[in-house]
Amino acid sequence: MPLIDLANPSRFLGFAARALPWLAAATALAFAAGLWLSATAPDDYQQGATVKIMFIHVPNAWLAMLVWTVMSVAGLGTLVWRHPLADVTAKCAAPLGAAFTFLALVTGSLWGRPMWGTYWVWDARLTSVLVLFLMYLGVIALWHTVEDPARAGRAAAILTLVGAVNLPIIKFSVDWWNTLHQPASVFRIGGPTIDPSILTPLMVMALAFTLLFVTLQVAAMRNEILRRRVRTLRLLQAQGAQA
Amino acid sequence: MSALAAILIRDLRALWRVGGGALVGALFFLAVMVLVPFALGPDLALLRRIGPAVLWLGALLASLLALDRLFADDAADGSLDLILMGRAPLELVVLAKAAAHWLATGLPLVIVSPLLALMLDMEPAAMAATALTLAVGTPALTFIGVIGAALSVALRRGGLLLPVLVIPLAIPVLIFGVAAAAGAPSFGAPFTILCALTLFSAVLGPFAAAATLRHGLE
Amino acid sequence: MTLGAHAGFIVASYVAAAVVVAALVLWIVADHRAQRRTLAELEAAGIRRGKSAA
Numbered sequence: 001m002p003l004i005d006l007a008n009p010s011r012f013l014g015f016a017a018r019a020l021p022w023l024a025a026a027t028a029l030a031f032a033a034g035l036w037l038s039a040t041a042p043d044d045y046q047q048g049a050t051v052k053i054m055f056i057h058v059p060n061a062w063l064a065m066l067v068w069t070v071m072s073v074a075g076l077g078t079l080v081w082r083h084p085l086a087d088v089t090a091k092c093a094a095p096l097g098a099a100f101t102f103l104a105l106v107t108g109s110l111w112g113r114p115m116w117g118t119y120w121v122w123d124a125r126l127t128s129v130l131v132l133f134l135m136y137l138g139v140i141a142l143w144h145t146v147e148d149p150a151r152a153g154r155a156a157a158i159l160t161l162v163g164a165v166n167l168p169i170i171k172f173s174v175d176w177w178n179t180l181h182q183p184a185s186v187f188r189i190g191g192p193t194i195d196p197s198i199l200t201p202l203m204v205m206a207l208a209f210t211l212l213f214v215t216l217q218v219a220a221m222r223n224e225i226l227r228r229r230v231r232t233l234r235l236l237q238a239q240g241a242q243a
Numbered sequence: 244m245s246a247l248a249a250i251l252i253r254d255l256r257a258l259w260r261v262g263g264g265a266l267v268g269a270l271f272f273l274a275v276m277v278l279v280p281f282a283l284g285p286d287l288a289l290l291r292r293i294g295p296a297v298l299w300l301g302a303l304l305a306s307l308l309a310l311d312r313l314f315a316d317d318a319a320d321g322s323l324d325l326i327l328m329g330r331a332p333l334e335l336v337v338l339a340k341a342a343a344h345w346l347a348t349g350l351p352l353v354i355v356s357p358l359l360a361l362m363l364d365m366e367p368a369a370m371a372a373t374a375l376t377l378a379v380g381t382p383a384l385t386f387i388g389v390i391g392a393a394l395s396v397a398l399r400r401g402g403l404l405l406p407v408l409v410i411p412l413a414i415p416v417l418i419f420g421v422a423a424a425a426g427a428p429s430f431g432a433p434f435t436i437l438c439a440l441t442l443f444s445a446v447l448g449p450f451a452a453a454a455t456l457r458h459g460l461e
Numbered sequence: 462m463t464l465g466a467h468a469g470f471i472v473a474s475y476v477a478a479a480v481v482v483a484a485l486v487l488w489i490v491a492d493h494r495a496q497r498r499t500l501a502e503l504e505a506a507g508i509r510r511g512k513s514a515a
Contacts, residue, residue, distance in 0.1 A: 020515045049465035053474045098374045107474045114467035138408045154458040173415035226496035233503045
């Protein structure tokens with residue numbers, strides 16, 4: 001079945017119903033493997049056991065970026081190709097991305113407390129993630145402030161794309177700002193190079209979280225399609241009542 | 244007179260009218276700067292050290308304030324529809340409106356900043372540097388803000404949404420603006436990057452805003 | 462598996478992740494049930510979409 005068939009909302013609902021059990025099972029399996037690998041991973045020579053926090057922090061930071069990319073591509077789909085499901089994709093991805101970003105911030109802070117002594121340090125990486133979190137919240141706010149769903153989709157698409165273009169600039173600026181105010185280098189994960197015994201749990205957890213995102217995304221898109229059907233029916237109901 | 248010049252002059256006139264909001268931004272700037280010593284204490288050494296940063300923060304906030312009127316008035320009286328139907332490229336129209344907006348609201352900030360710098364006991368070199376970086380950087384804030392203004396043009400409850408959307412995008416300008424001002428009298432990489440940011444946003448802002456206006460009124 | 466001196470932070474991180482993931486799953490499942498229920502109610506009331514299903 002070519003991908004274009006999925007553009008049809010009803011077809012997508014069918015695809016979602018069939019695919020979700022498999023996606024959920026794969027996600028659960030990946031998490032089982034990832035958690036076991038994380039539990040049995042050796043201690044890092046620099047960070048000790050707290051390296052285990054990285055197995056959650058790093059995948060979520062990656063996902064924060066990945067989801068914004070998904071939203072940007074969906075934004076292009078809305079503005080350039082007028083793909084029917086593009087703005088559904090974007091709308092559903094935003095809260096998921098915000099949740100992953102939030103988790104990255106929380107775990108980064110929890111990692112920082114034993115490492116740096118405080119719950120928050122304005123280092124380049126954490127600060128960039130914080131700005132990204134702010135941008136996610138802004139997009140979500142925009143979705144909920146514009147009343148017409150189609151218009152909200154186009155506005156959110158433009159904001160997402162502007163954000164995507166600006167993210168490298170913001171990252172560069174924050175890195176630069178950080179070196180200005182903090183000459184000492186911060187801990188790198190696992191030291192200068194990442195040992196395979198640490199890399200494997202990291203990759204498996206990254207896979208698990210990515211599968212989680214895909215599963216939740218498909219389920220959320222299904223809900224959004226149903227929500228739009230309800231809206232259509234309610235509008236018809238209101239029109240019928242007037243007649 | 245070309246259409247763009249006409250729009251520029253029309254917007255300037257509207258902003259300078261009573262109630263147009265031209266000087267209120269500068270007044271807000273002053274008001275916020277007055278708050279700073281109240282919050283931090285009158286220690287002149289501290290104020291002098293953070294002077295450029297505090298001035299930049301105040302200018303950023305003051306810029307954000309005036310932005311929501313950029314398209315709202317035109318949308319309300321129907322001029323926006325006429326502009327969209329007109330022959331002038333929408334991106335250039337947005338550029339003209341942004342330029343008018345900066346001349347009326349941003350430039351007063353730049354002019355007022357040396358006075359405020361005096362209140363913060365900054366040295367003449369720092370005063371001049373801050374004013375210069377503001378002169379170069381506040382246009383960037385306007386161009387970035389134009390995107391937020393376009394996104395929130397039809398929102399009745401837009402309110403604080405516009406600053407929330409614009410602030411993350413304005414962070415690089417703030418970082419390099421303060422760095423350039425604090426690095427006076429030598430202007431190195433930060434100032435150059437600030438100029439680059441202004442030029443970049445002068446292109447991105449109008450394009451994104453024009454796209455938003457077009458898509459929003461379909 | 463010994464978690465060393467900072468066990469509390471490590472556990473807190475995994476608990477935070479579990480809470481966020483559980484919250485997302487619960488939200489999506491609850492939303493699904495709500496939409497299904499509303500659609501059933503509307504269909505029982507006889508409202509149909511004008512054109513045939515897309």
